[in-house]
Amino acid sequence: MSMALVEIKTRARREVKITILEDDDYKMLTKKRYHFLWKSFRNRMDVAVYKLQLSGDDDILGVMALIEVPDESRIEINLLACSKENVGKNKAYGGIAGHLIAYACSQAVKRYGRDACVSLVPKTRLKNHYIRKYGMLDAGWQLFLEGKALNDIILKYLL
């Protein structure tokens, strides 16, 4: 995988990595900067939390909590947040959430191949934006990526 974000101000591409969150990282994940109470996942064995960082930099630009549903060959995105300075029209980097969602898809396809699925339960008013931005498919209460839609987001963000 070769992942890179675009720095909005300079248009420069910066290499990034996505790795599993370590216990020490929770100290950094304040509600003020990452919008949610990430510490609540600290002892949750059923949730895997991932962080996105620029290569060679310890700062966390994005974080995502995933729940595996192996019986359904599916991974659910339970929670995702970009750091405060990467939200809105004045954000520093573009594509953080896209990279994290695509990464969830890569984990799903690695485990489940052509049966892989990534889903989330959207807030109603954001639903159409997820569909437009990430090519998500509508399943009523949930949105999901599977088949071509799942492959496409991987190809767009990760390869």
Next chain:
Amino acid sequence: MNTKKTRVKHTPGELAEAYVYPVTLTPAQKKEADKQLKAARAKVQSEMTAEDKLTSDILQLRFQLEDYLNNEKFDPRLKFSYFLKAYVQLLNKKRKVFAREINIDETELSQLINDHRHPSENIIIRLELHSNNAIPAIAWYKLIEREKEHYIITNKTIRKQEEKHVSNRLTVDID
């Protein structure tokens, strides 16, 4: 979780590009959501083209290979031969046909798949070209390198054999 503050500052589009919020469904809603997802997924699966399936299969192989290479441990099961066999299988072609496509003899392909010989540089470049760069030559190369590394580190027989060709060894001990 309170999102009112954010709502004032950002448009829904901007929020969708930054967050996935937690949403709790009632048991009844959850049941309905599961049912809807199952039906929608079945439709997507039934509409997957052969190309979509091949793309998924290739991506799976590539990520498994990358995962193995990122993990420093040698796994005797996951050799070049294992991944080559997986690649040929997912193409759903006879070995004879695939051998022709990369211009090697079918016997040579069998030897590579059965781990009876190592590939030349030409072969790994041809594999990269055949996969349209989906599996880069460097990934194939690193697999072979990892096998060699393991062989060099662990092989006692070759050390025994080579002893007779070495004289006047250093006497310092820094092991």
